Amino acid sequence: MAGFLQQVVQGLGAGAIYASLALALVLIYQFTGIVNFAQGELAMFSTYVAWQCMAAGLPFWVALPLTLVVSFAGGMLIERVIIRPVEGAPELTIVIVTVGLFIFVNAAAGWIWTFLIKDFPNPFPGGALELGGVSLSFSTLGVLGVVALVMGLLYLLFQHTKIGLGMRAVAANPASARLVGIRVGWTLALGWGLAATVGAVSGVLVAPLLFLEPNMMAGVLIYAFAAATLGGFDSPLGAVVGGLVVGVAETLAGAYVGFIGSDLKVGVPLVIILGVLLLRPQGLFGRAAVERA
Amino acid sequence: MRVSAIGCTALLLLAVAACGGRDTGEAAGGGTGGGTAASGQCAGQQTTGITDTSIKLGGIYPLSGPASAYGDIPKGIKAYFDYVNAEQNGIGGRKVEFVVRDDGYQPPKAVEEARRLVEQEEVFALFQTLGTPSTTAVWDYTNQRKVPQIFVATGASQWGTDTSHPWTIGWQPNYVSESRVYAQYLKKEKPDAKVAVLYQNDDFGKDLLNGFKRATDGSQVQVVAEQSYEVSDPSVDPQMRNLAESKADVFLNVTTPKFGSQALAADAKNTSWNPLHIVNNVAASVTVLQPVGFENVQGVVSSTYYKDPNDPIWADDAEMKLYRQKMEQYAPGADPNVPYHAFGWAVASSFHKAMDAAACPTREGLRDSVRNLQNVQVDMLLPGVTMQTGQDDGFPIESMQLMQFKGERWELFGDVIDTRKEFGPLTN
Numbered sequence: 001m002a003g004f005l006q007q008v009v010q011g012l013g014a015g016a017i018y019a020s021l022a023l024a025l026v027l028i029y030q031f032t033g034i035v036n037f038a039q040g041e042l043a044m045f046s047t048y049v050a051w052q053c054m055a056a057g058l059p060f061w062v063a064l065p066l067t068l069v070v071s072f073a074g075g076m077l078i079e080r081v082i083i084r085p086v087e088g089a090p091e092l093t094i095v096i097v098t099v100g101l102f103i104f105v106n107a108a109a110g111w112i113w114t115f116l117i118k119d120f121p122n123p124f125p126g127g128a129l130e131l132g133g134v135s136l137s138f139s140t141l142g143v144l145g146v147v148a149l150v151m152g153l154l155y156l157l158f159q160h161t162k163i164g165l166g167m168r169a170v171a172a173n174p175a176s177a178r179l180v181g182i183r184v185g186w187t188l189a190l191g192w193g194l195a196a197t198v199g200a201v202s203g204v205l206v207a208p209l210l211f212l213e214p215n216m217m218a219g220v221l222i223y224a225f226a227a228a229t230l231g232g233f234d235s236p237l238g239a240v241v242g243g244l245v246v247g248v249a250e251t252l253a254g255a256y257v258g259f260i261g262s263d264l265k266v267g268v269p270l271v272i273i274l275g276v277l278l279l280r281p282q283g284l285f286g287r288a289a290v291e292r293a
Numbered sequence: 294m295r296v297s298a299i300g301c302t303a304l305l306l307l308a309v310a311a312c313g314g315r316d317t318g319e320a321a322g323g324g325t326g327g328g329t330a331a332s333g334q335c336a337g338q339q340t341t342g343i344t345d346t347s348i349k350l351g352g353i354y355p356l357s358g359p360a361s362a363y364g365d366i367p368k369g370i371k372a373y374f375d376y377v378n379a380e381q382n383g384i385g386g387r388k389v390e391f392v393v394r395d396d397g398y399q400p401p402k403a404v405e406e407a408r409r410l411v412e413q414e415e416v417f418a419l420f421q422t423l424g425t426p427s428t429t430a431v432w433d434y435t436n437q438r439k440v441p442q443i444f445v446a447t448g449a450s451q452w453g454t455d456t457s458h459p460w461t462i463g464w465q466p467n468y469v470s471e472s473r474v475y476a477q478y479l480k481k482e483k484p485d486a487k488v489a490v491l492y493q494n495d496d497f498g499k500d501l502l503n504g505f506k507r508a509t510d511g512s513q514v515q516v517v518a519e520q521s522y523e524v525s526d527p528s529v530d531p532q533m534r535n536l537a538e539s540k541a542d543v544f545l546n547v548t549t550p551k552f553g554s555q556a557l558a559a560d561a562k563n564t565s566w567n568p569l570h571i572v573n574n575v576a577a578s579v580t581v582l583q584p585v586g587f588e589n590v591q592g593v594v595s596s597t598y599y600k601d602p603n604d605p606i607w608a609d610d611a612e613m614k615l616y617r618q619k620m621e622q623y624a625p626g627a628d629p630n631v632p633y634h635a636f637g638w639a640v641a642s643s644f645h646k647a648m649d650a651a652a653c654p655t656r657e658g659l660r661d662s663v664r665n666l667q668n669v670q671v672d673m674l675l676p677g678v679t680m681q682t683g684q685d686d687g688f689p690i691e692s693m694q695l696m697q698f699k700g701e702r703w704e705l706f707g708d709v710i711d712t713r714k715e716f717g718p719l720t721n
Contacts, residue, residue, distance in 0.1 A: 003538065010534055017527070107357070115362050117554050119584035126562075210528050211554050211584055215359055219527035251531050263494055265531075266523050 002133035007255050008248055013140035014223075015247020017209065020147050020202035021217065021224035022231070022239035024195045027154060029233045031191025033171040034094045038101035040217030040224065042078075042196050045105050046071040047203035047212055048113050051120060060123055064204065068197050075196025076189040083192070084185070109214040120207035143205050147240060150198060154236040157194075167191060223250070226269030229276050232286020241284065246272060335653035339439065342417030343654055348387040350420040350644075351394065351410030353427065354446075358397035362550075362580075363423055365627070366446065367393045369637020370421075372624040377645065379623075384648050392416060398423075400430035407431045411440050418443050418659055420644055425449045425496055432461045441659045443647070444640050444689070448575075450500055450719060453687030462663050462687055464640055466598055466712075468497060468573075469504030469719055470691045473712040474596045475571050476508035478695055479543060485513040489541035489568065491532055491556055493548055494521035501547045501573060508716060517541050522552060533559035537566040544568040550581045557582065561589035569594065574693075578632065579603065579702065587701050595703070596693040596710075598678050599639045602630050603702050612672035639673035643680060643689070646671065663689070677709035686718050 021040055028036045036042075049070050053063035082101065086093050124142035128135040158164040169177040170187045178184045203217065210216050227246045231238025246269055254265040282288040331340045342349040356364040374389040383389055392414055396403040403422060410416045411434075418441035422428045425447045435442040436458045444464035445452060448471065452463035479486045490505070492498035498521065506516055518539035520532035529552050536544065546556050553576025560570055570593045572581075577595035600607045607613040616638050620629040627634055646669050651662035666689060669680040680689040692711040696703040712719075 006534070010531055014528070014531065110358070110361065115359055116580050117551055117584045119586070209530070211551060211558075213551055215551070216527075219525050222525070223527065254531055255535060263521055263523075266525055 005132075005134045007251055009134055009136055009140070011248030011251030012144070012244055013137070013247070014251060015227075015244035016140065016143040016147050017202075017206050017220060017243075018223040018227045018246055019240040019243025020143065020150070020205050021199065021220050022227035022243050023147070023150055023154060023236055024199040024202060025224055025228045026231075026233060026236055026239045027198055028191055028195035029228075030158060030171060031167045031195065032188050034091060034098070035233070036195065037095065037098040037221075038105055039098075039195065039199050040221035041102050041105040041109075042071070042075065043199035043203035043206075044212075044214060044217045045109055046074075046196065046200035047120065047207045047216070048109055050200070050204055051113075051118055051207075051212055054121065060121055064123075067200055067204070071196040071200035072193040076193040078196075079189040079192035083188070087188070106214050106218075113214070115214055118212040120204075120212045122208035123204075139208065146201065146205060147243075150201060151236045151240050154198075158236070163187075163190070222266075223247070223269050226272045228283075229273050230283055232283025234287060235283070235285035238283055238285030331653065331655050335655050335658065338653055338655035338657040340655050342415050343387065346383075346387060347390060348384065348648070349390045349392065349414065349416045350418055351392045351407075351414060351416035352420050353394050353396050353403050353406050353410070353422045353431070355398035355423060355427075356393070356395035358399070360398040360424065363446070363633065364395075365631050365633035366421070366423070366637040366640075367391070368624050368627045369620070369634035369639075370641040371637075372620050372627070372634070373638050373641035373645075375623040376619040384645055385654075387654075391420070396422075396427055398427065400426045403427035404430050404434060407434055411435070411438055416440075418656065420444065421446050421640065423447065428452070428461070432458050436460045439656060441656055441663075443659065443663055444643060446640070448500075449496055450504070450688075451496075453719060455687075459664075460660055462682075462689070464643060464689050466574075466690050466693050467688055467719070468500040469507075470688065470712045471574055471596060471693060472501045472504035473508045473716050474693045474695065474710050475545065475594075476505055476512075476514065477710055477712070477715055478594070478707075479514045480509070480512050483514070483543060483569070486543045486569075487515055487517045487539070487541040488543045488545055489518040489520075489536040489539045490516055490545045490547060491520050491522070491529060491536060491552075493552065494523055497549075497575070498547050505545065522548075524549070524552075526552075529555050530559055533563070537563055540566070542568050544570050546570060546572040546576065548573070548576050550576050550578065552576070553581045554584050557585045557590055557593070561585060571595065577696075577703070582698065587698075590698050593698045594695060595698075596695050597675070597703070597705075598690055598693045599632075599635060599674050601632055601703060602635050603632070604705075606705075616673065635673060639671055642673060643669075643671050646680075675705070675709060681713075686713075688719060691719070 021043060024039050046067055050063050050067040053066055086097055122139055124139040128137040166182045166187055169182055170184050174184050206220060223246055227243035228239050230245060231242030250265055250268040253260045253268050276283060329340045331338045352367055354364055354367050355361050371391055374391050377383060378388045392410060394406040394410060396406050407419060419435060420443050422431050423446040428445045428447050432442060439460060442461040448465050448468045450467040450469045452461055453467060490502055492502045518536050518541055520536050522529045522532055533556060544560060546553060548556055553572055572593055572595050574596055582590045600613060617629045620627060620634060647663045651658035664682050666680045666682045671680060675694050678690060678692045682689055691713050692709050694705050694709045695707050696705045
């Protein structure tokens, strides 16, 4: 039994990582109505910025806010320079642009910082909490805590602020939003900036566990997509629940389902994405899109 | 509608990630090629790319992309050839021109570059392609065109066991030989070892794992747990947890660099499981161990076959001194402490010896020469490690020496283990 619980805890730890990136995906979807395939790479790039600050001698707690500010500005800049020219284009065009951004940012990071692995300090203390034979490491607890905090902030932003309302209006119907006086362009840029910031938090949380290198987020992104699809692309709570479910499902399937084992573990998110799209396309917590005929 | 479009793209991305690197390449056909032929005792043999005063070689490496750390290898090779060209009038009076191309570690690109090197640049031979996938993609083409593909930079055992590709040959110890070194070590030092294995789920990982199992067959050394990972996995932590439950007393870490670091860190973090940690040569670079923290990797065991420029025992070694001096002279921007440069130097001087020994200065001559190396000594290899090939032995280097991590670097220990002597020649 302790072994099983330990696997569940292990899964929650992995799930928290997926959830942290899924939150950024949900955020940008909510703001702009598109899915940003480059979100993971932007998070990786932000993490390198934090690493560079610390390599220059800054302490972690100075480097972190600095990184968040740089990420926010960088996200807005990307929207202004790269996304703005194709703003009115069909969704698929924008998705392709983000895929291009994915490849570019990955190569740029490799060019600047090389593909050698770098260690990243863990902001949480080492060691673990022992509870009835199950060990829960402080870093897992820390990641879960930060993810819950970000989720709460996003919820407040979406549901209880004027900016959130404006964003939702822009995502739902840009033309009408513009007519009622919302500055659509700035709202979209704000969305990219905030998503990049949330992504930076995710990258900084993930880096001590996975080691920093340009492909750090590529694997995480797949699971984050599964998490966001499962939870619903327009729900922060859904992203977190989805992330935890994916993490636990993947770990348990790998450990206990013989024919899956470690070999087919990577197939678990695929099955989840497929199943959700077939049975409940809006996800567990999402609202179904209703279109007038 | 929108969500399903997203989902489909996500599925596509996942599929691409899962199937990455499976391209075995197409066989090349057509093209008559304007080759030239030799006369005299070498009559009728191909002399494309070689004259009395020059020899043109082509190499394909990942200079960009995820594996671009290996892009340092051709720098060491170039420095060696520049040195030989300037100070020894080339190889047997022939100045070497070494053309390097980038495949970004992508097999289809490797095929394209190989065609360009052979058909447009008209190189004499491909001197190194890097990586098992790229080399596999290219070797049908080179063997159809009868172009030597010499000393490929991958340790897969197929370069030596295969009989239908006589123009392709490896150089570094193959993964099976490496696994035999660890098997030999355990049989002697821990005769009743229980081994847990983490391995990459591809040809590389399986080569090493299966080689290890075969080499320990009939002994008390047992593999009690094995876990695989995919290169697209974010982390190997779950695998490490499962392995820890086996309570094995030896952990064999068969991984590529990033996952090597993760596994080393997971082992260090788990204080209730403290096996003897053996990490394979691919992930034994100091650049892999350093991020984990040197204090966490003390006593880890691995194996090697060439001289590490960081090891002070080679400080007064004649070849190492020459290497440092010539690197500074001919590759001023490159750090001689990077082991990949020394690797390049070693493989280039191996080529020098093989070319010198060729009976005919032709492609056929080179092909036969690299398959008839008799205890050839290369000064950048560890003392006691030599190149040996024959009709039934397509593996130039099959000896390695164990090393253990102490302080901030590897320390060699024990004797050079010749796996041919211990286990017999490698067969399928």
